[in-house]
Amino acid sequence: MSRIIASIILVFAVTFTACANDSTKNKQTAIAGGLKLPPGFKATVVADKLGQARHIVVNSNGDIYVKLERLKDGKGILRLRDTNGDAVADETFAFGNYGGTGIAIKNGYLYASSNSEVYRYKFNAKNEIENPDNPEVIVKGLVDKRQHASKSLVLDDKGNIYVTIGAPSNACQETDRTAGSPGQTPCPILETAGGVWLFRTDQLNQTYAEGIRYVTGLRNVVGLDWNYSMNELYVTQHGRDQLNQLHPTQYTVEQNAELPAEEFFMAKQGMDFGWPYCYYDPLQKKKVLAPEYGGDGKTEGQCGTKEKPLYAFPAHWAPNALLFYTGTKFGDKYKNGAFIAFHGSWNRAPLKQGGYNVVFVPMKDGKPNGEYEIFADDFAGGEEFLTPAKAQHRPCGLAMGTDGSMYISDDKGGTIWKIIYTGEK
Amino acid sequence: MKKISIVVFMLIGFIAISFTHDQPDIKASIQRGKKVYEKACLTCHQADGEGVPRLNPPLSKTKQVLGNKEKLIRIVLQGLNEEVEINGEYYDNPMPAQPQLTNQEIADVLTFIRNSFGNKATAVLITDVKTVRGKIK
Numbered sequence: 001m002s003r004i005i006a007s008i009i010l011v012f013a014v015t016f017t018a019c020a021n022d023s024t025k026n027k028q029t030a031i032a033g034g035l036k037l038p039p040g041f042k043a044t045v046v047a048d049k050l051g052q053a054r055h056i057v058v059n060s061n062g063d064i065y066v067k068l069e070r071l072k073d074g075k076g077i078l079r080l081r082d083t084n085g086d087a088v089a090d091e092t093f094a095f096g097n098y099g100g101t102g103i104a105i106k107n108g109y110l111y112a113s114s115n116s117e118v119y120r121y122k123f124n125a126k127n128e129i130e131n132p133d134n135p136e137v138i139v140k141g142l143v144d145k146r147q148h149a150s151k152s153l154v155l156d157d158k159g160n161i162y163v164t165i166g167a168p169s170n171a172c173q174e175t176d177r178t179a180g181s182p183g184q185t186p187c188p189i190l191e192t193a194g195g196v197w198l199f200r201t202d203q204l205n206q207t208y209a210e211g212i213r214y215v216t217g218l219r220n221v222v223g224l225d226w227n228y229s230m231n232e233l234y235v236t237q238h239g240r241d242q243l244n245q246l247h248p249t250q251y252t253v254e255q256n257a258e259l260p261a262e263e264f265f266m267a268k269q270g271m272d273f274g275w276p277y278c279y280y281d282p283l284q285k286k287k288v289l290a291p292e293y294g295g296d297g298k299t300e301g302q303c304g305t306k307e308k309p310l311y312a313f314p315a316h317w318a319p320n321a322l323l324f325y326t327g328t329k330f331g332d333k334y335k336n337g338a339f340i341a342f343h344g345s346w347n348r349a350p351l352k353q354g355g356y357n358v359v360f361v362p363m364k365d366g367k368p369n370g371e372y373e374i375f376a377d378d379f380a381g382g383e384e385f386l387t388p389a390k391a392q393h394r395p396c397g398l399a400m401g402t403d404g405s406m407y408i409s410d411d412k413g414g415t416i417w418k419i420i421y422t423g424e425k
Numbered sequence: 426m427k428k429i430s431i432v433v434f435m436l437i438g439f440i441a442i443s444f445t446h447d448q449p450d451i452k453a454s455i456q457r458g459k460k461v462y463e464k465a466c467l468t469c470h471q472a473d474g475e476g477v478p479r480l481n482p483p484l485s486k487t488k489q490v491l492g493n494k495e496k497l498i499r500i501v502l503q504g505l506n507e508e509v510e511i512n513g514e515y516y517d518n519p520m521p522a523q524p525q526l527t528n529q530e531i532a533d534v535l536t537f538i539r540n541s542f543g544n545k546a547t548a549v550l551i552t553d554v555k556t557v558r559g560k561i562k
Contacts, residue, residue, distance in 0.1 A: 052479075069479075146508060146517040178504070178521040245468050346477040349468050389475030389483065412478065 033417045034393075036377040039425045041330075043376070043417045046407070047080050047089040050414035054101040055152060055321065055397040056407055057110075061127045064089065064399070067103040067112055069150075069411060076100060077112055079129075080416065087418050095132035101150035101222065102163070106201070111161065113151040115144040118163060118199070139163060141207045143193045147176075148220040154233070156226050159201045162233055163211075166220035167194035171240050171292050172276035179246050183292030187276050190216055194275055196224070196235065196267060217273040217306060218265075222343075223322035229336055230366035233267045234310075236319035236340055240279055240290070241347040247291045255297075257348040258282070261312035262319050264340070266366060274306030282312040311368045316345035317355030321398040324363070329404030330421050337362045340372075341395040341408065344380060346388045353388065356380040358395050358408060376408060376419065451536060451548045458537025461530045465523060466538075474542030482509070482516045485542035494535075494549055498557040501531050528554040 033043035052069035059065065064080040072078075075094035083090050102113035110121040110129060119135035138161065142151060148166025155161050170177050172187035187194070192208060195216040199206045214233070223236035244256030251259070260279035265271075274280075278287040278301075287303035289295030313319065321341035325334050337360055344356035358376040362369045380391035388394075397409035406419045462470075469481040476483040484490050489511065490497060504522035508515055526534070531554045539546035 146515075147519070149517065175504075175521070176506070176519050179525075242468070346471070346480065347468060349471055350463070387471045387473045387475055388477045389471065389473065394478075 033415075034378060035417060035419075037419065038375065040421055040423050041419055042422050042424070043419050044087045046082070046087060046416040046418050047092070048413060048415040050078060050416065052099075052411040053078075053397065053409040053414050053416060054150070054411055055103045056399045056409045056416065057103050057105050058399045058401045058407060059105055059110075059123075059127060060402055062401065062403075063127065064407060064416065065103055065105070065110060065112075066397075066409060066416065067100055069101060070099045071097070076114075077103070089416070093132075095129070096135070102153035104153055104155055106155040109201075111138070111153060111155065113153055113163070115149040115151060116140065116142045118151065118153060118161065120201075137205050138201065138203075139199050139206045139211070142197075143168065148193075148238075150222050152222050152224055154224050154226050155201065156231070156233075157228075161199045161201050162214060162224065162226075163197050163199060164218075164221040164224060164235070165193045165195060165197055166222070166238075167218075167275065169276070170219075170242060171246075171290055173292055177242060177246070179248075181292075183276060183290065185293070189276075194218055196221060196233065198269075212269075214269050215267045215271045215273065217271075217275045217277075218267075219275040222318075222320040223340060224267075225322045225324050225338075227266075227324050227366060228326065229324075230266070232366065234322060234324070234338070235265050235267050236313075236322050237263045237265065237273065237275075238318055239263065239315060240275070241316070243291065250291055250297060253351065257351045258315050260315060261309065262315060262317050262342075263309035264311040264313065264319070264322075264338070264361070264368070265307060265309055271307050272305075274303055277301075278303035278306050280309055280312060282315075285312075311361060311372070313340070313342075313359070313372065314354050316347040318343035318345060320396045323398035323400060323406070325400060325406065327400055327404030330406075333362065334360065336364075338368070339375060339398055339406065341398050343394050343396055343411075344388060344391060349387075353380075353386070356391055356394060358398070376417075379410065451540070454533045454536040454548055455540050457529075458533035458535070459541075461526065461534035462537055462541075465526065465530075466534065469518065469520075474538065476516070477518075479514065480516060480518045482511050482520075483542075484538050485544060487511050490538055491544060491546050494553055495557050497535055498531065498549065498554055499561070501526065501535065502554075502558060502561060524558075528558065 033045045035043040051072035054067045066078040068076045076098045077096035079093040080089035081091040098114035100114040104111045118139040121129045121135045124130045145168035147168040152164045167189045173181040175181040196214045198212040198214040220238040221235045239260040243251040261282040277293050289299045289301040319340050320343040323339045341358045342355035345353045356379045359372045360375040361372045379393040393410040394412040396411040399407045408417045474484040506519035528551045532549045532551045535549035
């Protein structure tokens with residue numbers, strides 16, 4: 001009998017210890033929502049399993065608009081609404097019959113992009129979209145050749161809309177991603193892609209003819225934001241892939257994993273960032289000639305005149321969103337700093353992948369003022385994660401709420417998180 | 426009698442050799458194919474053959490890998506740069522042509538992928554690759 005009692009006590013003790021360990025772990029990692037955050041921050045899941053949630057934006061009344069890359073139940077935009085104030089979306093309205101990435105709100109309009117057009121929807125006085133089935137076409141006919149086809153967008157205060165047009169190519173070779181194929185000079189892709197184009201918000205049905213190539217030499221920009229303290233556009237570039245696979249005698253697998261840097265730029269009109277002729281080597285801290293254009297990994301050539309990054313991030317991390325935090329709720333450290341969502345790498349294989357996180361870079365006078373730190377982590381699913389297909393979540397979009405909170409979207413698990421600062425350690 | 430046994434031995438030997446020739450050792454081909462995969466395919470299709478979501482296609486349990494061998498051999502020899510649906514998803518990156526691989530390497534690597542990542546299918550033979558390469562030229 002006493003043995004049975006002892007056994008029962010043991011079972012209880014083990015169960016209790018297991019539970020205690022779990023709750024301790026939860027506290028250390030702010031595990032609500034499964035994310036690892038700095039002390040004092042808390043994540044809650046606003047919604048999940050939404051589909052391929054790309055960029056997001058929050059309206060003044062708290063509604064969250066999510067752009068889906070692929071249609072879900074025939075719709076490409078979701079409006080998530082929290083009607084009872086518990087930070088969980090309890091009402092979803094879906095509209096828009098096109099997939100895409102870009103979404104933004106400006107001066108009473110919602111702007112959203114497919115991979116070749118930009119549309120807009122007018123809000124009425126009640127902050128409801130007036131014309132969910134009949135948006136105006138602002139821009140049409142942009143290059144969409146599958147690769148790097150996302151058309152991210154941002155607006156300024158002067159009626160301008162900035163649209164990224166990624167190059168449908170890795171390095172502008174005659175035959176893309178093929179060993180031995182030479183780089184094209186001049187690269188014809190740059191006429192209609194590989195940069196950011198400027199359009200107007202007061203004109204419908206604009207094409208390349210009405211647009212201005214605002215900046216060029218950008219292989220693929222998905223993350224961008226307007227910096228109101230500097231009144232300038234800032235962008236993050238996905239650097240080129242496959243230095244080792246395409247040039248095995250010039251680059252090792254290890255070099256391939258660390259070259260080139262993912263770059264963070266201020267983009268002033270007329271700037272040229274160097275793609276496809278140049279790439280940025282973070283170890284040498286300079287732009288060097290790409291091997292498709294005769295480069296040997298050291299020669300600068302024409303690259304000395306190309307714009308350098310404000311900040312160089314590890315290779316292949318894939319920066320998919322940029323957000324300048326203009327709120328006050330996160331504290332002085334974060335005010336006007338830059339959050340960048342890294343979708344996560346694939347081209348570091350066979351070495352360990354990287355990214356799959358949201359980082360923070362402190363900023364001062366429009367420039368990084370210190371080293372980056374990982375702000376939100378563990379999207380992919382912890383240490384055992386090895387390959388992109390196994391990642392549970394991939395951060396893709398960032399937005400700030402009017403209450404100073406930050407939202408993160410994920411295009412793998414379809415999750416939207418709300419991040420707030422509570423101060424509770 | 427001695428003569429007959431020599432003839433019988435030679436006959437058995439001949440049959441054995443021709444049998445091996447017609448039915449190459451699939452295990453050896455898979456082993457060689459793994460090395461080719463690591464060199465030519467792994468970065469894009471990844472160590473687990475699952476590819477990269479929406480960029481580089483998975484190789485596990487897809488009709489492109491397990492189906493028609495000629496089509497599969499053509500993807501390696503000629504590359505593929507068009508919208509292809511694989512198990513309900515689309516993939517953006519082009520597959521580069523790999524004509525520099527030998528017929529042996531292509532047979533081995535395709536036999537490897539057809540028998541890895543949860544796949545099980547017949548071997549791709551050197552003669553299969555040779556025939557398709559001949560049609561392309």
